[in-house]
Amino acid sequence: MLRRGKTLILVALAGFALVLGGCRVADNPQRSPNDPSSGALVDAPNDWDGKEVTFTGEAIGELMVRGGKAWIHLNDDAYYLKNVEEGAHLGGYNSGMSVWLDTELAREIDIFGDYKLQGDVVTIVGVYNAACGEHGGDMDVHAETLEITAPGRPAEDPVTTGKLLWAIGLAVAAGGLYALSRSWDSLSRHGSRA
Amino acid sequence: MILRPRKQDHLLIGKYTGKIVIGVGLLMVIPLITSIVFQEWDTAVDFVISMSACFIFGFGTQIVCRTERDLSWSHGLVVASGSWIVATIIGALPHWLSGHEGSYLDAMFDVMSGYTTTGLYLMQDLDHISHGLNMWRHLLTYAGGQGIVVIALTFLFKGTAGAYKMYVGEGKDERLLPNVVQTARAIWLVSLTWLVIGTAALFGTGLLLGQEPVRAFLHGLWVFMGAWSTGGFAPQSYNTIWFHSLSYEVICIVIMIAGSLNFALHWALWTGNRKELRRNVETVSFTVTLVVTTLVATFWLAKSGVYPDAMSLFRKAFYQLASGHTTTGFSTIYSKAFISQWGPVGMIATMIAMAIGASACSTAGGIKGVRIGIITKAFLQDVRKMISPESAVVRAKYHHIRGILLEDGVVRGALMITVAYMTMYALTAFVGTLYGYPLVTSMFEAVSAGSNTGLSCGLTDPTMPDLMKVLYIFVMWLGRLEFMSVFALIGYGYSMLRGR
Known part of the structure; x- marks a missing residue:
């Protein structure tokens, strides 16, 4: 009996490990269009500090205007042309650079990427700072020019029928168990009073 | 002889673990509503399933x-640690x-990582996730900071004597009020008050x-949750670089430090005992070690010439060190x-700050300032004994809410847990080096995970x-629950297989 119990536990653990290891393939072939990429700029900041760089990436999040200047963030990662919500394969963390530029230039960007949107792909030319004195030591690029190289678009993430059916089925099961649990509770309360 | 747990033991542990998992399910109402409000239907369906x-x-x-x-003591400890595992398995849906x-x-x-307020993550393409999922990530860490058992105690328990044992099992042992359910509610009162103030400050600054406005509010709320819970999750992959703002950083530092303080200290301040802030052994210990580690890092960075001026240098060094020392993980x-x-x-320097961590019975991790304070006092007491006449009685005290005599048992307890943490850090780093990572890199990451920091x-x-x-x-789980309840769960599993 004990041996059977141990075998069951081992089988359950092995099954669980298989489920855990069941990966979505992280095989997104998309690479950064930049040389140096944001990763290279972080890995070897001194090699590029103070030099002019050309940097292309998806405008992400939002435009933060600070008077005549503004902050934008450009991601040059595996998702800069197509994101996971649109069906892109996984390809690691996001990666990008903060860019400081004239507000007028920054306002040319129409769409910033988020859950529902794939942002405009933008190319800027500017000076890379490993630790910017003007911005409290932040690593950034001070851009002089900006060009939209690919417009953004809405990103669709429709609900699949299979998922919806699972949701309905599980919700009904949960509701049923709740009702059963409540009725047993009231039965046992009545029983103890009697 | 090890006794095998009986059916009644399993039933008892199952019942209370189930209650805590119901609490996790109820928590999902908030991200579900968020998804519905922002019309993120696929995410909403995910939350219905979960x-x-x-x-x-x-x-x-x-x-x-x-x-x-x-619940007996062993049941309470097993429920506390076991429910974190079950809540992790189901909460990952x-x-x-x-x-x-x-x-x-x-x-x-x-x-x-969320429950334990660590802040390390493996999620990919974070910058394109839904508001609902982002709310869930931050809510996890906010709830985990108070403790998921504390949530269940607040809303789902009627105050059994055994409830205190689960509360202790989650790594908290301060009774702010005589009743443990009232204590759990007091913790929530403090946390929710800070939530309102902190979110408002970050929202206005945003x-x-x-x-x-909508993004400023959501970012304010989530960054508050990440800071207060000392979790370190942030809504964008850039973490808090995103904001490029000194004022945002200052507010974050205030919230991180507040979140890393003992709830008993918060309660003392709440009830008007302001002197406690500068007398408490934990705040003294934290201040000293934060200053020392910041000075070391600043000196080194100045020597290497990484930052162009003193302001940038101090701003970067203090922020990362405060984040590391409070075990938040913002960067x-x-x-x-x-x-x-x-x-x-x-x-x-950052690793030492992370390893020490902040206060016991707070949202923070690490060895904890109180233990460093106790060990330091005990060391100084021994030095005083050595230089005093043999007949002299040398006593030492430390202040935590009240003056407490430093006894051998307290010192032993502090040393035991400190050694346990150091061993955990070392073994985890060792595994990293076996996989070929450089020693300092694997030590940094091991300490970060074990101290629930997340840098x-x-x-x-x-x-x-x-x-x-x-x-x-x-190690995130072990570090957060401070070993004992995890060992109790392992012991429970062992006795199921080997007991008679």
Whole structure:
């Protein structure tokens, strides 16, 4: 009996490990269009500090205007042309650079990427700072020019029928168990009073 | 002789674990509503599935595990640690269903990191996730900071004597009020008050920084949750570099430090005892070690000439060190900049700050300031004994809410847990080096995971070996619950197999 119990536990653990290891393939072939990429700029900041760089990436999040200047963030990662919500394969963390530029230039960007949107792909030319004195030591690029190289678009993430059916089925099961649990509770309360 | 647990023991543990998982399911109402408000239908369906799974487990156990017994100490410890595992397995469903995780193990990693307020993550393409999922990530860490048992105690328990044992099992031992349920509610009162003030401050600052009102509010709320819980999750992959703002950083530092203070200290301040802030052994210890580690890092960074001026240098050094010492994990530098810019000395200073951590009975992790304070006092007491006449009686005291005589038992307890943490850090780092990572890198990441900090120098990555992911999940859990209840659960499992 004990041996059977141990075998069951081992089988359950092995099954669980298989489920855990069941990966979505992280095989997104998309690479950064930049040389140096944001990763290279972080890995070897001194090699590029103070030099002019050309940097292309998806405008992400939002435009933060600070008077005549503004902050934008450009991601040059595996998702800069197509994101996971649109069906892109996984390809690691996001990666990008903060860019400081004239507000007028920054306002040319129409769409910033988020859950529902794939942002405009933008190319800027500017000076890379490993630790910017003007911005409290932040690593950034001070851009002089900006060009939209690919417009953004809405990103669709429709609900699949299979998922919806699972949701309905599980919700009904949960509701049923709740009702059963409540009725047993009231039965046992009545029983103890009697 | 080890006694095998009886059916009644399993029923009791199942019943209370189920209640806590129901609490996790109820928590999912908030991200579900968020998804509906922002019309993120796929995410909303994910949360319906996940909530249903929680309720099926929770109500299922209430039906199957019917018992009126109260919890003993070992039951309380097993429920506390076991429920964190079950809550992690089921709580990982929204992450997994989102399609942003490489495997279910990665999803569990992120959820355990959230509950334990660590802040390391394996989620990919974070910058394109829904508001609902982002709300869940931050809510996890906010709830985990108070403790998921505390949540269940607040809303789902009627105050059994055994409830205190679960509360202790979650790594908290302060009774702010005589009743443990009232204590749990007091913790929530403090946390929710700070939530309102902190979110308002960050929201207002976000607006001034050029954020749209909705984003400013959501970012303010989430960054508050990340800071107060000392979790370190942030809504964008850039973490708090995103804001490029000194004022935002200052507010974050205030919230991080507040979150890292003992809830008993908060309660003392709440009830008018302001002197406690400068007398408490934990705040004194924290201040000293924060100043020393910041000075070391600043000296090194100044010597290396990484930052162009004194203001930038101090701003970067103090922010990362305060974040590390409070075990928050927010950063205003890129992860790999720890290696490429800060170098080994800067990393070691940060590592020491993370290893020590902040206050006991707070949202923070690490060895804790109170233990460092006690060990230091005991050391000084021994030195005084050595230089005093043999007949002299040398006594030492430390102040925590009240003056407490330093006794051998207290020192032994502090030393034991300190040694346990150091061993955990060392063994985890050792495994990293076996996989070929450089020593300082694997030490940094091991301390960060074990102290529930979440600062990363780039080792933590979706492509890291699965065994290291499992190990990090284990040490995050072990570090957060401070060993005893995890050992109780392991002992329970062992006695099921080997007991008579």
